[in-house]
Amino acid sequence: MNDVILYTIITLGGIGAISAVILYFVAQKFKVFEDPRIDEVEEALPSANCGGCGYPGCRNFAEACVKTDDLSTLFCPVGGNDTMGAVASVLGMTVDAKEPQVAVLLCNGSSANRKRTSEFDSAANCTIAANTYGGDTDCTHGCLGLGECVDACGFDAMYMDKETGLPVVIEDACTACGACVEACPKDLFQLRNKGKKSKRIYVSCMNTDKGAPAKKACDVACIGCSKCFKECKYDAITMANNKAYIDYNACVLCRACVSVCPTGAIHEINFPLRKAKPAKKEGEATTKPVTKAEPKVNLVEKAKEATPKAEPKKEEAPKADEKKENNNEDKSSNNE
Amino acid sequence: MLKTFPVGGVHPPENKFSKGKKIETLPLPKTVTIPTGQHIGAPTKVVVKRGDEVKVGQLIAQAGGFVSANIHSSVSGKVKKIDEVFDSSGYRRTSIIIDVAGDEWMETIDRSDELKKDITLSKEEIVKKVSEMGIVGLGGATFPSHVKLSIPDGKKAEHLVINAVECEPYLTADHQLMMEKGEEIMVGISVLMKATGVNKAIIGIENNKPDAIEHLTKLSNNYNGIEVVALKVQYPQGGEKQLIKAVLNREVPSGGLPLDVGCVVQNVGTAFAVYEAVQKNKPLFERVVSVTGKSVKQPSNFMVRVGTSTDVLIEAAGGLPEDTGKVVSGGPMMGKALSRTDVPITKGSSGVLIFKEEESKREKINPCIRCAKCVTVCPMGLEPYLLMTVTEKQNYEKVEEERALDCIECGSCSYTCPATRPLLDYIRLGKAEVGKIIRQRNQK
Amino acid sequence: MGNFLKVSLSPHVHGGNSVKKEMYGVILAMIPAMLVGFYFFGLDAVRVTAISVLAAVGFEYLIQKFLIKGEPTITDGSAIITGMLFAFNMPSNLPIWIILIGVLVAIGVGKMTFGGLGQNPFNPALVGRVFLLVSFPVQMTTWPKISVLNFSMVDAETAATPLALIKEGLKNGESLSSLMEKIPSTLDMMIGHVGGSLGEVSAIAILLGGAFLLFKKIISWHIPVTMLGTIAVFSGILHFANPEAYAGPLFHLFTGGAMLGAVFMATDMVTSPMTHKGMIIFGIGIGVLTVLIRVFGAYPEGVSFAILIMNAFVPLINTYVKPKRFGEVKK
Incomplete structure (x- = not known):
């Protein structure tokens, strides 16, 4: 009996010792030198592995950061300036702060604004639909509403609004990683600077058709009339392909273009309501550094707001408008 | 034992309602909309402008390169405008809109019915003529024909294979053309043989058209080197590669062309168009189109001028039925569903199919039960279930490795899938993405 | 809409x-x-x-x-x-x-x-x-003795299956020829007049169902034919080498779950390979394993184990066995 125990101990102990020796030499032999700073940098990164920086994952980005002499070309959109600052401090470099960005949808062709003309009945995938035909409305540039962007978003920052049939970006959750920009086959997403107090003005349309067919296909299309272009005093608006584009760097958020747009294609986001409470403007702005994002309300409201301007016939629209206004009032007072 | 291709294939119900219906010539429409891109390849350059008077057969858009095809006016009248108009792709494309006035043809076109058998042009002249007259493959792919006829140095064609299979269900345009224009087709094939320098032509016809087989066999006795081969009914026998395999038992290598195995394949309708172009000097501006479907009142075969609105054809076949759910341009297996019926007929439209609401509905997508039926029916020896899965996962390297680019998009997999999975939808997506990746790679 | x-x-x-x-x-x-x-x-x-x-x-x-x-x-x-x-x-x-x-x-x-x-x-x-x-x-493994149309619901007698009989007998040193006399005739086994699980006994009824499945193209011939063929060939070789120790191919085909397994269980779409070549490999594998377990293993019957083991190989087969691609250039 004692023999058995003894032999067992000897064999197992022997195997253990030999393995340890082998492992030690193997570890020495195959030792790979790795810059310890890579780990440190990786630590500072958000570990989302979203690819928003242009590298496949956070570790690759960290390697790139360690290798480079100049951090200005590298940016982690998810972590933003704080993260980049941390990375820079690890590496003993400095980095300039970048304007935070957010993804915006450049289409407002909700089911109310855009008449459907056919029905897509294949695999529910935007790219498949876009490869097949122009889309289920007469606008061949607009959102197909099949939600590939929502699937692509790795931060749950998007959802499909059933009512409008359009995706909605939840601003607070959006990290501007650019996955939706990549995913959309119609190129309807753009990363824009978040802007002062998250206020943004942009043309929410990608329709490059001429005015008449564009307007016929969608009530809120940019028809390329150039009114905003003429109105803008800061040269922030350019016209190309029957469509206006607002440069977010040049725009001073004066909102002159918004009021002249005949179709309501220009959106203003996170501005306080104009006529209802002009006095609130400053108060809200100071007490609300990060605007509470309610894009759903905003978008719908903008759509509804735009329609009566263009087509005063519609009776329902103003009613809905009032409701939304009330909602908004409640909210802003709460915020105060 | 009838010949056919050995791997895969399905046999959908034929539903050839317009079979045996004489080809009717439609009255001239009031306006035509002629898209400037009706072929595969480089876009064309418009050579007319607004307000120009044009005649039937006049060049209105010029080929924009070697792989491109001229476009001729199909009517006489005045160019109303050149605008972006919806075509069958569902996108707005540049089109020439002409208001029809009278029916004045170019003087150069021989309009007599007389059969012109003697081939006076030389090999090079024929290819040039085919190119000038804007002939494209009429089977549906619309590949410019003169490209196929220009055989590059170092390659040699041995056989001309004429595709008279019409394996798509419903369609009867080619069948009817063979019955009515047999002689012309024979001359057209002789012209094609001369152009490619081959002395053997094989016409492959599926066994469900015994009258056409008999008719053409009888005619072929008077022409040197033309043979008619009856084939077993099997979809997709009309695919180039499958047809060559069926009639000659040669396998076109993956990524290769029929010429790699010494073959040139042309559609029977193209042969007729070549006859008219070379012997009668008539550009390609009209074609036979089947208008058919279970609910269509008068399924018909029409001779249609290019640019005629699909609406006009449907009206002539008894109007759009109430319960229509889908209108398809082309055959049921490979055709394109139209999002609107006012799109123009182009050179590549072989048929207009009208499906009832209940026929057009796709069934719910069920999970794959791994029954392997898609693998069994794939004529290219691919694994559609796998291609769909890896495409869904966006693993495009694997998609390429599994040879998605070999897919001929015949649709046999989706047709046969018991779980009604949209296999081909995803394979197409995979192909498109892999194509993009390869293009990027080649640029580097 | x-x-x-x-x-x-x-x-x-x-x-x-x-x-x-x-x-x-x-x-x-x-x-x-x-x-x-x-x-x-x-x-x-x-x-x-x-x-x-x-x-x-x-x-x-x-x-x-x-x-x-x-x-x-x-x-x-x-x-x-x-x-x-x-x-x-x-x-x-x-x-x-x-x-x-x-x-x-x-x-x-x-x-x-x-x-x-x-x-x-x-x-x-x-x-x-x-x-x-x-x-x-x-x-x-306690099998009821068969009694034609017994609807009495009383506990019937029990009897061993032919496979168990042979296995036990050989272990106890009995000769195969004497054991073969104890088991029902091949004809009886084909009809189903033999002890065993309730669905596996009648080869003819199972083959009838198999013919229907083949006719309806629900299954392809590859798995059942290769599986039964392999069982026949493998057991035939063993029998030929030593007739006294190993039972013949007919016995192996018509006893136990061989037929049921070949027609209904190995052909289960979900768990069988996707290509014809793969199906053939799958069928051969099941055949070999079945005979090995029956003859040399501890259990008298091996079809279930054989199928499950080969099920585990299916992903591997699917990865490495591809259909012949059209136009593949031979290297």
């Missing part, structure tokens, strides 16, 4: 085949074998079959509804097939509680844990059967 034209990708027609049609086709094909089982094993067989089918459908419904919280899938017929196949593999005198445990393992562990129909790597009915075989070896 009816006013809009539908736009979809080609093909615009569908063959009309559906999962339901495939599944109910298989069920139809199993009915002859089931009726033969009822004929020879009486009401007990009806009881076992009914309980396992109901339990299979019930368990799937409950799991789908309360655990997965998905759409109910019981109407597709696959649970019924699992239930029937499970019953086919049971001795007809099995107590109800054992059946219930077995079905729960089959549906719960064998199928639903992997995500339901189409996802399971192993044949669910066999998972259930093998679970019971190792957990309740006594009950699972």
Whole structure:
């Protein structure tokens, strides 16, 4: 009996010792030198592995950061300036702060604004639909509403609004990683600077058709009339392909273009309501550094707001408008 | 034992309602909309402008390169405008809109019915003529024909294979053309043989058209080197590669062309168009189109001028039925569903199919039960279930490795899938993405 | 919605085949074998079959509804097939509680844990059967003596299956020729006049179902033919080498679950390879393993184990065995 125990101990102990020796030499032999700073940098990164920086994952980005002499070309959109600052401090470099960005949808062709003309009945995938035909409305540039962007978003920052049939970006959750920009086959997403107090003005349309067919296909299309272009005093608006584009760097958020747009294609986001409470403007702005994002309300409201301007016939629209206004009032007072 | 291709294939119900219906010539429409891109390849350059008077057969858009095809006016009248108009792709494309006035043809076109058998042009002249007259493959792919006829140095064609299979269900345009224009087709094939320098032509016809087989066999006795081969009914026998395999038992290598195995394949309708172009000097501006479907009142075969609105054809076949759910341009297996019926007929439209609401509905997508039926029916020896899965996962390297680019998009997999999975939808997506990746790679 | 034209990708027609049609086709094909089982094993067989089918459908419904919280899938017929196949593999005198445990393992562990129909790597009915075989070896190998149309419901006598008889006999040193006299004739085995699980006894009824499946193109010939062929050839070689130690090919083909396995279980779409070449490899593998287990293994019957082992190889086969690509350049 004692023999058995003894032999067992000897064999197992022997195997253990030999393995340890082998492992030690193997570890020495195959030792790979790795810059310890890579780990440190990786630590500072958000570990989302979203690819928003242009590298496949956070570790690759960290390697790139360690290798480079100049951090200005590298940016982690998810972590933003704080993260980049941390990375820079690890590496003993400095980095300039970048304007935070957010993804915006450049289409407002909700089911109310855009008449459907056919029905897509294949695999529910935007790219498949876009490869097949122009889309289920007469606008061949607009959102197909099949939600590939929502699937692509790795931060749950998007959802499909059933009512409008359009995706909605939840601003607070959006990290501007650019996955939706990549995913959309119609190129309807753009990363824009978040802007002062998250206020943004942009043309929410990608329709490059001429005015008449564009307007016929969608009530809120940019028809390329150039009114905003003429109105803008800061040269922030350019016209190309029957469509206006607002440069977010040049725009001073004066909102002159918004009021002249005949179709309501220009959106203003996170501005306080104009006529209802002009006095609130400053108060809200100071007490609300990060605007509470309610894009759903905003978008719908903008759509509804735009329609009566263009087509005063519609009776329902103003009613809905009032409701939304009330909602908004409640909210802003709460915020105060 | 009838010949056919050995791997895969399905046999959908034929539903050839317009079979045996004489080809009717439609009255001239009031306006035509002629898209400037009706072929595969480089876009064309418009050579007319607004307000120009044009005649039937006049060049209105010029080929924009070697792989491109001229476009001729199909009517006489005045160019109303050149605008972006919806075509069958569902996108707005540049089109020439002409208001029809009278029916004045170019003087150069021989309009007599007389059969012109003697081939006076030389090999090079024929290819040039085919190119000038804007002939494209009429089977549906619309590949410019003169490209196929220009055989590059170092390659040699041995056989001309004429595709008279019409394996798509419903369609009867080619069948009817063979019955009515047999002689012309024979001359057209002789012209094609001369152009490619081959002395053997094989016409492959599926066994469900015994009258056409008999008719053409009888005619072929008077022409040197033309043979008619009856084939077993099997979809997709009309695919180039499958047809060559069926009639000659040669396998076109993956990524290769029929010429790699010494073959040139042309559609029977193209042969007729070549006859008219070379012997009668008539550009390609009209074609036979089947208008058919279970609910269509008068399924018909029409001779249609290019640019005629699909609406006009449907009206002539008894109007759009109430319960229509889908209108398809082309055959049921490979055709394109139209999002609107006012799109123009182009050179590549072989048929207009009208499906009832209940026929057009796709069934719910069920999970794959791994029954392997898609693998069994794939004529290219691919694994559609796998291609769909890896495409869904966006693993495009694997998609390429599994040879998605070999897919001929015949649709046999989706047709046969018991779980009604949209296999081909995803394979197409995979192909498109892999194509993009390869293009990027080649640029580097 | 009816006013809009539908736009979809080609093909615009569908063959009309559906999962339901495939599944109910298989069920139809199993009915002859089931009726033969009822004929020879009486009401007990009806009881076992009914309980396992109901339990299979019930368990799937409950799991789908309360655990997965998905759409109910019981109407597709696959649970019924699992239930029937499970019953086919049971001795007809099995107590109800054992059946219930077995079905729960089959549906719960064998199928639903992997995500339901189409996802399971192993044949669910066999998972259930093998679970019971190792957990309740006594009950699972006590076979009722067959008594034609016995509806008396009294506990019938028990008898060993031919395979068990031979295995035990050889172990005890009896000669094969003397043992062969004890077992029923080949003709009896083909009809089903032999002890065993309730669905596996009649080769003719099973082959009838197999012919129906082949005719309907629900299965292809590759798996059953290669599997039975391999069993015949392999056991034939052994028999030829030493006729006194090893039984002949006919015996191996017509006893036990060889037929049932070849026609209904190895051909299960979900757990068999996707290519014809792969199916042939799969069939040969099952054949070899079956004979090996029967002749050299501890258990008298090896079809279930053989199929499960080969099921495990299916992903590997699918990865490495590809169909012949059209136009592939030979290297």
